[in-house]
Amino acid sequence: MSIAVQFHQVSRHYDSVRAVDDISLEIAEGEFFSMLGPSGSGKTTSLRLIAGFEQPTSGSIRIFGQEAAGLPPNLRAVNTVFQDYALFPHMNVLDNVAYGLMLKGVPKSERHRRAEEMLELVKLGQYGSRRPSALSGGQRQRVALARALTLQPRVLLLDEPLGALDLKLREQMQTELKSLQRQLGITFVFVTHDQGEAMSMSDRVAVFNKGRIEQVAAPQVLYNQPATAFVADFVGAANVFDGPLAATLAGLEQPFAVRPERIRPAGQLDGDVVRVPGKLLDIQYLGAVSRYEVEVLGEKVVSMVLPNEHDTQAAPAVIGSAITLAWQRQAMLPLAG
Amino acid sequence: MHSDQDRAPLWLRLLAYGGIGFLFLPIAVIIIYAFNAESAGYSFPPKGFTLAWFPAAFARNDVMQAIGLSLQLALLATVLALVLGTLAAAALYRREFFGKDAITMMLILPIALPGIITGIALLSAFRLADIPSGFWTIAVGHATFCVVVIYNNVVARFRRLSYSLVEASQDLGADMFQTFRYVVLPQIATALLAGGMLAFALSFDEIIVTTFTAGNEVTLPIWMLNQLTRPRDVPITNVVAMTVMLITALPILAAYYLTRGTEDTAGSGK
Numbered sequence: 001m002s003i004a005v006q007f008h009q010v011s012r013h014y015d016s017v018r019a020v021d022d023i024s025l026e027i028a029e030g031e032f033f034s035m036l037g038p039s040g041s042g043k044t045t046s047l048r049l050i051a052g053f054e055q056p057t058s059g060s061i062r063i064f065g066q067e068a069a070g071l072p073p074n075l076r077a078v079n080t081v082f083q084d085y086a087l088f089p090h091m092n093v094l095d096n097v098a099y100g101l102m103l104k105g106v107p108k109s110e111r112h113r114r115a116e117e118m119l120e121l122v123k124l125g126q127y128g129s130r131r132p133s134a135l136s137g138g139q140r141q142r143v144a145l146a147r148a149l150t151l152q153p154r155v156l157l158l159d160e161p162l163g164a165l166d167l168k169l170r171e172q173m174q175t176e177l178k179s180l181q182r183q184l185g186i187t188f189v190f191v192t193h194d195q196g197e198a199m200s201m202s203d204r205v206a207v208f209n210k211g212r213i214e215q216v217a218a219p220q221v222l223y224n225q226p227a228t229a230f231v232a233d234f235v236g237a238a239n240v241f242d243g244p245l246a247a248t249l250a251g252l253e254q255p256f257a258v259r260p261e262r263i264r265p266a267g268q269l270d271g272d273v274v275r276v277p278g279k280l281l282d283i284q285y286l287g288a289v290s291r292y293e294v295e296v297l298g299e300k301v302v303s304m305v306l307p308n309e310h311d312t313q314a315a316p317a318v319i320g321s322a323i324t325l326a327w328q329r330q331a332m333l334p335l336a337g
Numbered sequence: 338m339h340s341d342q343d344r345a346p347l348w349l350r351l352l353a354y355g356g357i358g359f360l361f362l363p364i365a366v367i368i369i370y371a372f373n374a375e376s377a378g379y380s381f382p383p384k385g386f387t388l389a390w391f392p393a394a395f396a397r398n399d400v401m402q403a404i405g406l407s408l409q410l411a412l413l414a415t416v417l418a419l420v421l422g423t424l425a426a427a428a429l430y431r432r433e434f435f436g437k438d439a440i441t442m443m444l445i446l447p448i449a450l451p452g453i454i455t456g457i458a459l460l461s462a463f464r465l466a467d468i469p470s471g472f473w474t475i476a477v478g479h480a481t482f483c484v485v486v487i488y489n490n491v492v493a494r495f496r497r498l499s500y501s502l503v504e505a506s507q508d509l510g511a512d513m514f515q516t517f518r519y520v521v522l523p524q525i526a527t528a529l530l531a532g533g534m535l536a537f538a539l540s541f542d543e544i545i546v547t548t549f550t551a552g553n554e555v556t557l558p559i560w561m562l563n564q565l566t567r568p569r570d571v572p573i574t575n576v577v578a579m580t581v582m583l584i585t586a587l588p589i590l591a592a593y594y595l596t597r598g599t600e601d602t603a604g605s606g607k
Contacts, residue, residue, distance in 0.1 A: 053504050073507040086505035090523040099519070100509035151509065 002064065004029040004155050004187040005050055010059030012045050019045040021211035022059070027189060029064075029154070032181050034190045034198040037208030038234070046208070047157050047191045052076045064154065078155040079148040083163060085140045087132035093119070093143050094128035100151040118146040121180075138169045145180075155187045162197065174201055195235050199223070207231050229335050232257035239263070239302045240335070248297065250274050255335045260291065260305040262331035266324035273326045278302065280323050294325055364582070371575035394576040403560035404577070408584075410472070410556060411540040414479035418536045419529060421480070422487025427521075430495040448485040455481060456549030463550065470552030478550040479543055483536035490532030494525045538585050557581065 005027040012020040020042045027033045035043035048054040049061055052073035061068045068076060079100075087096050094115050095102075101111035112128075119125050122142035132140055141161060148156060158177075162170045178201045181188045192198050198205045199219040206216040207230070215227040219235075226232035229240045242255030250256065266275050278296035285308075292304040304325060345353075374385035394400055425444055429437060447455055459478050460470075468474060502524070506516040544558040551559060557577070564574045 051504075051508060053507075072512075073504065074510045074512055078508075080505070080508045082501045082505055084499055084501055086499060086501035088502060088505070088520055088523075099506070102519075103510045103515055147505075147509070 002029050003027070003062075004031070004064060005189065006060075006062040006065075007046070007049075008060040008062070010046075010049065010056045010061055012042075012049060012054055013057045018211045020049065020056075023211075023213055025206060025213060025216055027155075027187060029187055030185050032178065032188045032190065032201055032203045034192060034202040034205045035208060036192055036195055036198040036205050036234070038193060040210075041208035042211040043191045043193075043206075043208040044159060047080075047159055047189060050076075050155070050189060051078060051080050051157050077153055078157055079151055079153040080157040080159065081141075081144045081148045081161045083159045083161065085132075085144040087140055087143055087147070089132055091132075092128065093124070093130050093132065093135070096132065096143060097128075097147045097150055099147065104151075115146075115150060118150050119143075121149070122146045137164055138173070141165065141173065145177075149184070153186065155189060156181075158188060158190045160191055160193070162192075162194075170197075177201065199235065205235075207234060209234075224333070226257065226333055227336055229255060229257065232333060232335060237303060237305075238333075239300075241300070242335075245297070245300055249276055250329075250332060252332075252334075256332040257335055258302075258327050258331055258333070260303040261289075263302065263304040263325050263327045264306070265304075266326040269326045269328065272329045274329060274332070275324055275326045276302075277322065277324045280319055280321055282319060292323075294323055296325065367575050367578050371572060371579050373572055373575075390572040390576045394573045394580075397573070399555070399560060400573070400577055403555050403557045404580075406472075406554060407541055407557035410475055410479060411537045413476045414483045414540040415533050415536045417476065417480040418483035418487045419533055422484045422532065423491050423525070423529065425484065425488050426491035426495055430492045431500065444488060445485050447481040452543070452545030453549075456546045459546065460549040470550055471554060474550040474552070475547055475554060475556065478546045479540040482543075482546075483540055486536045486539065487529070487532040490528040490535075491525055494528035498524055534588055537588070541585060542581075 003026050005025075007023050007025045010020060010023045011018065023042070023046065035046055037043045045054060049056055050063070050068075052068065052071055052075075056069050059069070063076060063078065087093075088099065091099070094112055097118050098106075098111040098115035101114060106114070116125065116128060119128055122145050124139060124142050124146065127135065127139065127143075132143065135143065141164075144161070161177075162173050165173060174197060177188070177190075190198070190201065199222070202219060204216060204218055205222055207214045207222065209230050215222060215231045217225070217227075222231060222235045226235060226238070229238075229242065232238040232240055237260050238257040239260065240255060240257045241249055246252045246255050266273075276296045278294040280292060281295050281301065282293040284291040284293070287308070289305050289307050292306065294302050294304060296302050302325060344350075369383060371390060372386050372388065373383040374387045374389075375383070429441055429444075455478065459474070459481075463470060463474050498521075502520055503516055506520045511519065542558050544556075544562065547556050547559060555563070561574060561577065564570055
């Protein structure tokens with residue numbers, strides 16, 4: 001499988017701000033690749049570097065082997081779905097979708113036929129003659145998707161496309177986007193700050209932090225073998241122990257993380273376990289599970305998540321009471337610095 | 338039926354009608370006396386009704402030349418301002434650079450500057466450069482303040498325009514000119530129209546800057562000013578004034594109807 005997008009030591013600096021700082025990565029053809037990180041972490045800038053809206057301060061960006069640094073957006077074989085959709089308000093939906101073909105000089109009947117096909121693909125076949133302002137947020141999102149796909153790009157860039165949708169619609173669109181990507185077989189590069197979204201859709205995820213990439217891996221690997229404390233904490237919840245705490249609790253020099261769902265009241269675990277006494281600070285009922293906030297060693301607050309069907313007898317429910325927590329030694333995720 | 342409580346008190350209504358009367362009665366006087374049978378001025382009541390002054394006014398060469406010159410000047414100044422104002426707005430609305438505020442200030446200044454200053458400054462500059470006063474010097478003089486009107490209208494529209502529209506156009510393969518033609522221009526068209534109308538009207542009746550830059554040319558406002566010294570021509574002047582009102586009012590009405598209801602679609606499509 002060939003490489004669709006390749007970053008080699010790419011940086012994008014604005015005066016003193018290092019928006020993207022010496023990033024190298026490879027995105028394979030046909031991959032659903034997510035760029036995940038908090039705002040200001042460099043993920044959107046990286047996407048804009050691929051699209052050509054930004055040019056790198058240094059480094060090389062190759063799209064299907066061809067050097068792209070210096071090329072303007074209109075000469076790149078990638079298309080973008082924008083966060084605010086960026087539909088042209090003075091054109092109807094059909095002309096929006098056909099815009100790229102119009103620029104290529106495709107005759108009107110032909111480009112309208114192909115735009116119709118694209119609208120069918122995103123289930124908006126009946127909406128061609130409407131103005132974007134007459135559509136709902138979810139429908140505009142689909143039009144933006146159809147417009148970006150009309151030119152049959154080999155790489156589709158999506159800049160937080162689901163951010164403005166409500167939860168139900170967002171989950172539905174996640175499923176549809178994923179199946180659309182499988183159906184078309186093209187590379188999707190998806191920017192999001194929502195780790196659940198990235199985890200559920202992606203083949204691989206790059207976790208961005210402060211302009212750098214912390215880890216690139218499949219979702220399962222990110223979750224079960226996070227490389228750094230940042231990844232452990234940002235992807236799912238994690239109790240990170242470092243410094244003297246790591247030494248006191250487990251005799252380790254290296255920091256480590258334990259997922260809240262791997263922690264149990266001491267009585268429920270046998271074998272090679274780490275035990276730590278603490279005081280129950282709070283219980284948060286979350287439906288299927290409850291989260292217990294426990295202060296250990298008088299300084300660190302640890303989260304424990306227990307499923308709600310068998311917790312009632314086993315766990316102490318009195319806030320302020322003493323509780324001993326435990327976790328299996330193999331549940332500890334070793335972290336780099 | 339409205340109850341009495343819904344109506345403004347009498348004194349407030351009288352004040353409002355008084356204000357409207359103060360604004361429009363003088364204009365009504367002009368119109369009424371354009372049809373007055375007497376030629377010598379404003380005796381009340383009017384002596385009788387006649388349409389004779391209309392053919393008389395339009396038969397006069399000086400009238401037709403002044404109207405023609407002012408129309409040409411306003412058109413040229415507006416076209417210059419449309420191009421320069423749009424370019425300036427595009428250059429200034431998004432980028433931050435050293436001296437931007439100063440440039441913006443200098444651009445907007447001519448509309449705030451007393452016309453007499455602009456006039457003297459332009460006259461001195463043209464003299465210094467050995468440029469004879471005439472059609473082109475008036476047009477340039479008018480363009481200095483017409484640019485501001487276009488700039489202000491277009492920059493306000495640009496600020497409401499999501500820049501991602503431009504990026505989307507580029508992303509789909511458009512070069513700069515195609516993006517301007519197919520995306521930017523339709524978005525700012527109503528702003529250009531409204532600004533253009535205003536610029537046209539500003540130029541059409543401008544007299545102070547014109548006086549300094551006109552040389553021997555007689556624009557319509559200068560012609561009217563000269564008429565004050567010829568009391569026997571009062572009805573002719575009134576006929577011309579009424580015609581000017583129609584010429585300026587019709588495009589403004591047209592612009593109003595053309596731009597009506599487009600404001601809400603000029604945004605980002607959100």
